[in-house]
Each structure stands twice: as structure tokens, then as C-alpha cells.
Amino acid sequence: MAQEMVITKEIIITEETKPKPPLAAIVYGEIIYWGTLLGAIIATIGTAFAFIAGKNYRDIPQVFSLAWQGNNIATVWNEVIGKLPQGHWYLTKLSSGDGLTMFGIAFGVFAVIPAMFFSGLALLKQKEYLFSALAFIAGLICIVAFLGLIALPS
Amino acid sequence: MGVLSALKRARRKAEYLLEVATLAEAGSYEGTGMLEAALLLFLIAISYIAMALFSKVHPTEIMSPSFMLGIIVVSFLLSTGIAIVAVIAGVGGGVLFTPIVLGFTSLDTLLVRATGLVVAMFSGLISTGPFMRKGLADIKIVYFCSIPIVLGAMVGAFSAVYLSAYLGALGDAIVRLALGVTLVFIALMFVFGGAKTEYPEVKHVDSFTKRLRLSGSYWEESLKKLINYQATRGIPGFLLFALVGFTGGFFGLGGGWAVVPVLNFVMAVPLKVSAACSGVLLAIGNAAAIWPYIIYGALLPLFAAPWMLGQVVGGIIGATILVKVKAAFVRYILIGILFLTSIKLIIRGVEGIFGIDLPIF
Numbered sequence: 001m002a003q004e005m006v007i008t009k010e011i012i013i014t015e016e017t018k019p020k021p022p023l024a025a026i027v028y029g030e031i032i033y034w035g036t037l038l039g040a041i042i043a044t045i046g047t048a049f050a051f052i053a054g055k056n057y058r059d060i061p062q063v064f065s066l067a068w069q070g071n072n073i074a075t076v077w078n079e080v081i082g083k084l085p086q087g088h089w090y091l092t093k094l095s096s097g098d099g100l101t102m103f104g105i106a107f108g109v110f111a112v113i114p115a116m117f118f119s120g121l122a123l124l125k126q127k128e129y130l131f132s133a134l135a136f137i138a139g140l141i142c143i144v145a146f147l148g149l150i151a152l153p154s
Numbered sequence: 155m156g157v158l159s160a161l162k163r164a165r166r167k168a169e170y171l172l173e174v175a176t177l178a179e180a181g182s183y184e185g186t187g188m189l190e191a192a193l194l195l196f197l198i199a200i201s202y203i204a205m206a207l208f209s210k211v212h213p214t215e216i217m218s219p220s221f222m223l224g225i226i227v228v229s230f231l232l233s234t235g236i237a238i239v240a241v242i243a244g245v246g247g248g249v250l251f252t253p254i255v256l257g258f259t260s261l262d263t264l265l266v267r268a269t270g271l272v273v274a275m276f277s278g279l280i281s282t283g284p285f286m287r288k289g290l291a292d293i294k295i296v297y298f299c300s301i302p303i304v305l306g307a308m309v310g311a312f313s314a315v316y317l318s319a320y321l322g323a324l325g326d327a328i329v330r331l332a333l334g335v336t337l338v339f340i341a342l343m344f345v346f347g348g349a350k351t352e353y354p355e356v357k358h359v360d361s362f363t364k365r366l367r368l369s370g371s372y373w374e375e376s377l378k379k380l381i382n383y384q385a386t387r388g389i390p391g392f393l394l395f396a397l398v399g400f401t402g403g404f405f406g407l408g409g410g411w412a413v414v415p416v417l418n419f420v421m422a423v424p425l426k427v428s429a430a431c432s433g434v435l436l437a438i439g440n441a442a443a444i445w446p447y448i449i450y451g452a453l454l455p456l457f458a459a460p461w462m463l464g465q466v467v468g469g470i471i472g473a474t475i476l477v478k479v480k481a482a483f484v485r486y487i488l489i490g491i492l493f494l495t496s497i498k499l500i501i502r503g504v505e506g507i508f509g510i511d512l513p514i515f
Binding site for chain 2 (some may be wrong): 019020021022024025026028029030032033034035036037039040041043044045046047048050051052053054060061062063064065067068069070071072073074076077084085086087088089090097098099101102104105106108109111112113116119123128130131134135137138141142145146148
């Protein structure tokens with residue numbers, strides 16, 4: 001009886017005090033987790049496609065050889081396609097192995113952006129206005145980086 | 155009446171046991187993600203076997219298709235190994251990948267740093283889900299710290315691209331030297347900063363941090379109790395995170411080695427929450443830093459993909475075996491690697507800047 005009383009007390013403490021993760025955290029975590037896994041699967045398929053179909057935007061053996069010799073990135077691109085890509089080149093090359101692989105990596109990275117916005121909305125719903133604003137600001141900074149709105153050297 | 159209350163007690167007991175079992179699984183990282191990791195590993199193995207058997211890639215004067223495939227497979231295995239060591243040592247994988255590859259290969263520094271960010275961020279990305287599910291990562295602390303980290307990381311990434319574009323080989327040498335010196339600092343931090351506070355006591359909370367309400371609680375499974383915490387020193391933490399972001403973005407190191415100390419030592423956040431927030435913050439900071447590299451074309455997909463996949467698989471394996479190995483042993487290995495690599499990087503940096511050949515390893 002005494003033991004049961006202790007258990008009953010533990011149950012009350014556990015149920016009443018164990019915090020549930022906030023909705024914003026769950027939303028954020030799940031979007032990123034599944035986005036990353038999906039990105040990893042796409043990248044795996046893309047790599048296999050690059051070798052098996054042999055259909056690539058850039059000549060893969062040449063790229064590997066030039067990179068392995070220690071050439072800088074600008075030289076590698078210039079030797080292979082004559083210029084630096086300057087943008088999300090893979091979005092128009094999804095039927096190529098290297099394009100699909102790059103898309104998989106980018107997809108995994110991109111998952112952070114919707115995760116921030118949706119968790120920002122959840123924080124807004126929870127009336128956490130400051131942290132909701134911070135989530136949107138962080139998301140916007142990532143969008144600025146993603147869109148390449150700050151010029152890079154060519 | 156007595157039967158009813160006995161039934162109620164039995165129901166509560168069953169619910170309690172179920173709750174504990176759920177916490178034991180979801181509450182510890184080792185119980186989550188293993189199925190996904192196993193399926194991914196299976197897919198990767200099938201893909202690599204298919205690539206070996208049905209390759210249509212032609213050879214060049216420098217490389218045969220099998221050598222290329224060898225690079226991919228070895229990269230995947232190395233990345234898995236790095237992720238395991240990094241998770242056990244409590245750092246991001248970038249802090250091992252970038253210095254080792256920069257120190258011991260001739261690959262372009264921009265390519266290595268871009269890939270280093272992939273290595274640094276993907277173990278953080280994959281661990282975000284479990285950390286959030288079990289309520290260990292505090293979303294408010296994460297967003298407060300994410301702003302300086304993201305801004306710092308972007309400035310660091312842009313600086314890296316500009317340095318590479320305008321200074322060429324000299325820029326590479328400067329990066330190697332600076333990274334070597336930074337690594338000595340990180341290694342010393344690991345040597346002397348061993349005594350982390352699991353549950354820091356906060357005697358005074360400054361008014362700025364108090365207004366932010368950076369407080370929370372989490373269920374400590376090992377103690378079977380609720381731990382309440384209150385962060386402090388928000389402004390120094392904010393500034394330090396900007397520096398951490400810059401270093402991570404510039405060198406492609408990530409920032410796991412510094413996020414935990416700043417949260418734990420400076421802001422007095424419990425160690426477990428600091429570690430969980432660190433993984434999440436790594437992912438956010440590097441997600442901003444990596445886009446300039448991607449847009450510039452500094453990420454070669456077939457070179458980066460195996461490193462990304464290794465981080466995802468190794469990150470989960472590392473967390474699974476975390477409880478079975480002595481973390482101190484791994485920490486010594488990490489310190490050794492960091493010191494050795496820093497020496498190599500400093501030598502290569504000095505050689506590149508002054509055009510000399512130092513007869514040291």
C-alpha cells in the first residue's frame with residue numbers, strides 16, 4: 001500500500017510537471033528532420049544516376065581530375081563550361097546526375113527556411129511575439145542568402 | 155469504491171510506465187532515427203555497388219572511374235567516422251574535416267570549406283528532429299542565438315569567397331595559417347575547458363536577459379526530475395555568437411566547438427540543453443553560410459554528397475554508441491588530431507605566404 005502511494009505520488013509529479021515540447025519546436029524539428037532525409041535520398045539517387053546513366057551537366061571525370069590536381073573552383077568551372085555558374089544552376093539541370101545530386105544537398109539545406117517560418121507562425125499563435133519575429137528575421141536572412149541578393153565576385 | 159480507486163491507480167501506473175518507456179526511447183537520441191539510418195545506409199550501399207558494376211563514366215589521363223568511385227566511397231566512410239567521433243566528442247564534424255583535408259590534400263581551400271560546411275551542418279540537421287521531439291533544445295534560446303550566428307556566418311562566408319577570388323594562392327596560404335592558429339586555440343580550449351557545469355547556478359540575471367524570458371525546463375531522465383533553468387548574460391552571449399558564426403562561415407568549421415561553451419559557461423544554460431541547442435544552431439548558422447558557396451559554384455555535388463550522407467548516417471550511429479564509450483578517450487583523440495593538424499596547417503600557411511619549403515612533416 002505504501003509502495004502504491006509512492007507510485008501514485010510519482011505519477012502526479014510526472015504528469016503535472018513534465019513539460020511537453022512547444023508546438024513551434026516540434027514543427028521546426030520535424031520539417032528539418034524529414035527534409036534532410038529526403039535530401040539525402042535524392043543526393044544518393046543523383047550520385048548513382050551520374051555514374052550509371054553517365055548523363056551529367058559537367059563532365060564528371062574532368063571535374064574530379066581538375067579538383068584533385070588542386071585547381072581552384074573558378075578554374076574547374078572555366079575549364080569545364082567556360083564560366084562560373086553564379087546561381088542555382090542545378091534547378092534547370094535536374095535530369096542530369098550532378099544536377100540532381102546538387103538539388104538533393106540544396107534541398108536538405110533549404111529545409112531550414114520553411115521550418116523557421118512555420119515555427120515562427122506557431123510562436124505567433126503562442127503569443128511569443130519577440131521570438132516569432134526573430135524566427136522570421138532569421139528566415140529572411142537565410143532567404144537573402146539563398147536568393148543570392150548580395151553580389152559575389154565573378 | 156475501493157475497486158474503482160485501485161483501477162484508477164493501476165491505469166495511472168500503466169500510463170506512467172508507458173510514459174517512461176516513451177521517454178527512454180524518444181528522450182534519448184539513440185532510440186530515434188535508427189530505422190531511417192539503416193534504410194539510408196542500405197540505399198547508399200546498393201547505389202555504390204550499382205555504380206561499380208554499371209558505370210558509364212569515362213577515364214581521364216589522371217583518373218580512372220574506379221578511382222573516382224574509390225574517392226566517393228572513402229569520403230563516405232571517412233565522413234561516417236568523423237561524424238561518430240564528432241558526436242561523441244560533442245563537436246560538429248567540420249572542425250575535423252576542414253583542417254584535415256586542408257592540411258593533408260592539395261584541394262582548393264574554397265572547395266574544402268564549402269564541403270566543410272556540409273559536413274558541419276548535416277549532423278546538426280539530422281539531430282534537430284530528435285532534440286526538438288524530446289524537448290531538449292529550447293526554441294527561444296535557439297532563435298535568440300540564431301540571429302548573430304546567421305549574420306556572422308554569412309559575413310564569414312562572403313569574406314571567404316572574396317579572399318579566394320582576389321588573393322588566389324596567397325589567400326589560400328593566409329586561410330591555412332589563420333585556421334592553424336585558430337585550431338591551436340580550439341585544442342587548448344578542449345585541454346583546459348574540461349570542467350563544464352551540468353546544471354549551472356544562476357545567482358543574478360541581468361535585466362536584458364530577464365526581459366527576454368530565456369527560461370525553460372526539461373525532463374532529466376537520468377535524475378527522473380524536472381530541471382528548471384534561467385539563462386543570463388544575453389548581451390555577451392549575443393556578441394560571442396556573432397564571432398562563432400563568422401569563424402564557422404569563414405573557415406567552413408561549423409561552430410559546435412564554441413556554441414556549447416558559450417551557452418554553458420557564459421549564458422549558464424544546462425549542459426544537455428546547450429548540447430542540443432548547439433546542434434540546432436549549427437544547422438541554422440551553416441544554412442545561411444552555405445548559400446554563398448553554392449551560388450558561387452564552390453560546392454562540387456559528387457564530391458560533397460558522400461560527405462553529406464556520411465554525416466547523416468554517422469551522426470545517428472555516433473549518438474547510438476555515445477552511451478557505451480568513454481567520452482574522455484575520444485576527447486584526447488580529438489585534441490591530438492587538432493594539434494597535429496594545426497601544426498601542418500601553420501607550416502603550409504607559412505610556406506605559401508613566404509614561398510619557402512620547411513623541412514617539417
